[in-house]
Amino acid sequence: MANLMVNSVSHIIVVIIIFIFFFFCIKTSSASPTSTRTFNVVHYGAKPDGLTDSTKAFIAAWHEACSSINPATIYVPVGKFLLHNAVFQGKCKNNISIRIEGTLVAPPYKVTKFFENWVLFEGVNGVSIFGGILDGQGASLWACKKSHKGCPKGATTLRFKRSSNIELNGVTSVNSQLYHIVIEESYNVKVQGAKVSASGDSPNTDGIHVQLSKDITIFDSRIATGDDCISVGPGTTNLWIENIACGPGHGISIGSLGKELKEAGVEDVTVKSVRLSGTKNGLRIKTWGRPSSGYARNIHFQNVVMNKVKNPIIIDQQYCPDKHCPHKSGIKISEITYENIHGTSATKVGIMLDCSSEQPCSGIRMEDVNLTYEDKPAQASCINANIDQ
Numbered sequence: 001m002a003n004l005m006v007n008s009v010s011h012i013i014v015v016i017i018i019f020i021f022f023f024f025c026i027k028t029s030s031a032s033p034t035s036t037r038t039f040n041v042v043h044y045g046a047k048p049d050g051l052t053d054s055t056k057a058f059i060a061a062w063h064e065a066c067s068s069i070n071p072a073t074i075y076v077p078v079g080k081f082l083l084h085n086a087v088f089q090g091k092c093k094n095n096i097s098i099r100i101e102g103t104l105v106a107p108p109y110k111v112t113k114f115f116e117n118w119v120l121f122e123g124v125n126g127v128s129i130f131g132g133i134l135d136g137q138g139a140s141l142w143a144c145k146k147s148h149k150g151c152p153k154g155a156t157t158l159r160f161k162r163s164s165n166i167e168l169n170g171v172t173s174v175n176s177q178l179y180h181i182v183i184e185e186s187y188n189v190k191v192q193g194a195k196v197s198a199s200g201d202s203p204n205t206d207g208i209h210v211q212l213s214k215d216i217t218i219f220d221s222r223i224a225t226g227d228d229c230i231s232v233g234p235g236t237t238n239l240w241i242e243n244i245a246c247g248p249g250h251g252i253s254i255g256s257l258g259k260e261l262k263e264a265g266v267e268d269v270t271v272k273s274v275r276l277s278g279t280k281n282g283l284r285i286k287t288w289g290r291p292s293s294g295y296a297r298n299i300h301f302q303n304v305v306m307n308k309v310k311n312p313i314i315i316d317q318q319y320c321p322d323k324h325c326p327h328k329s330g331i332k333i334s335e336i337t338y339e340n341i342h343g344t345s346a347t348k349v350g351i352m353l354d355c356s357s358e359q360p361c362s363g364i365r366m367e368d369v370n371l372t373y374e375d376k377p378a379q380a381s382c383i384n385a386n387i388d389q
Contacts, residue, residue: 036071072095173197271304
C-alpha cells in the first residue's frame with residue numbers, strides 16, 4: 001500500500017512538472033517577437049528599367065504593408081524605378097520600414113508640373129526609410145528658370161506632412177527640382193546620414209526644410225545645393241541640428257519669417273558642430289520688413305567652422321525681395337547665442353546684425369567668436385542689437 005501511495009504521488013509530481021514546462025513554453029512562445037512581413041515592389045509589377053512607370057506597384061505594396069498586423073518592410077531592389085506622383089497615406093496597423101537599394105527616378109518637369117510633391121507621406125506614423133537614391137532630375141527645369149519666364153515651379157522631392165515617428169537613415173537626394181526634403185506639421189522626426197546634392201546655382205533647391213513641426217533631429221549629413229542647406233520656417237520648436245557639412249549653398253537659415261501678418265514663432269533651436277564651406281551665408285536669421293507678429297528665440301549656434309563664407313553671421317530684418325515693404329519688421333528676435341565660431345569670411349564684414357527698430361534684437365551673446373578676412377580680424381556691424389557682455 002505504501003509503495004502504491006508513493007507511486008501515485010510521484011505520478012502527480014511528474015504531471016505538475018510537465019504542466020509547468022508547457023505553460024512556460026507557451027508563454028515564452030507568445031512573448032517572442034512578431035515576424036516581419038516583406039513586400040518586394042517588383043512582385044507588384046515595378047520594373048527596374050528606369051522607363052516603366054512603377055507608381056501603381058509602389059502604392060500597391062504600401063497598401064499591403066499598411067494593412068499588415070505585423071511589422072512590415074517594403075523592399076526596393078537594385079535598379080532604377082520611374083515614379084510619377086507617389087502619395088503614401090493612411091493610419092497603418094503597424095510600423096513600416098522601407099529599404100531601398102535602388103534609385104527612384106522622377107519624370108521630366110513637364111510631367112511633374114502638375115503636382116507639388118514628387119514623393120509624399122501624409123498622415124503616417126512609424127515609418128522608417130533606409131538607404132536609396134532619389135533623383136529629381138531637376139537640371140532641365142533649372143535651365144528653363146534661368147532662361148525663361150513662366151516655367152513650372154517644380155516638385156519637392158520628398159515631403160512628410162502631418163506625420164509622426166519618422167526616421168530617414170542614409171537617404172540620398174540628388175538634383176531635386178525644388179526642395180529636397182520637407183518636414184511639415186510633423187513631430188518626432190529623425191534625419192541621419194542624409195546626402196543632398198544639386199548644382200550650386202540651382203534655384204530654390206533647399207536641402208532640408210522644417211516648418212510647423214516639433215522634436216526634429218538632423219545630424220551626420222552632407223548637404224551641397226543651390227539654396228539653404230537647412231531652412232527653418234515658422235512654427236518650428238525643439239529642433240536639433242548637429243554634425244552637418246554644408247556647401248555650396250546659402251548656409252543654415254532661420255526664416256524668412258513674417259511673410260504673413262500672423263505667424264507662429266520659432267524657438268528652442270540648436271545648431272552644433274557644423275562646417276560651412278564657400279556658402280553665401282553662414283548662420284542666418286531672416287525676417288520680412290513687415291509689421292508681422294512672431295518671434296525667433298532661444299537659438300544656440302555652437303562649434304561652427306567657416307571656410308570663405310560671404311556672410312558668416314547675419315541677422316537680416318529688412319528682407320524685402322519685392323521692394324514693397326514700407327514698414328519695419330515686427331518679428332522679435334531674442335536669446336541668441338553664438339559660441340565657438342571660428343574661420344574665414346569672404347567679405348570684410350563677418351558679423352552683420354541688422355535688427356528692426358520696432359523690435360530691437362535682445363539677449364545676443366557672443367562667446368569665442370573669431371572670424372578673419374584676409375588674415376585680419378573681420379569687421380562687425382550691429383544695428384538695433386543689444387549684445388550681452
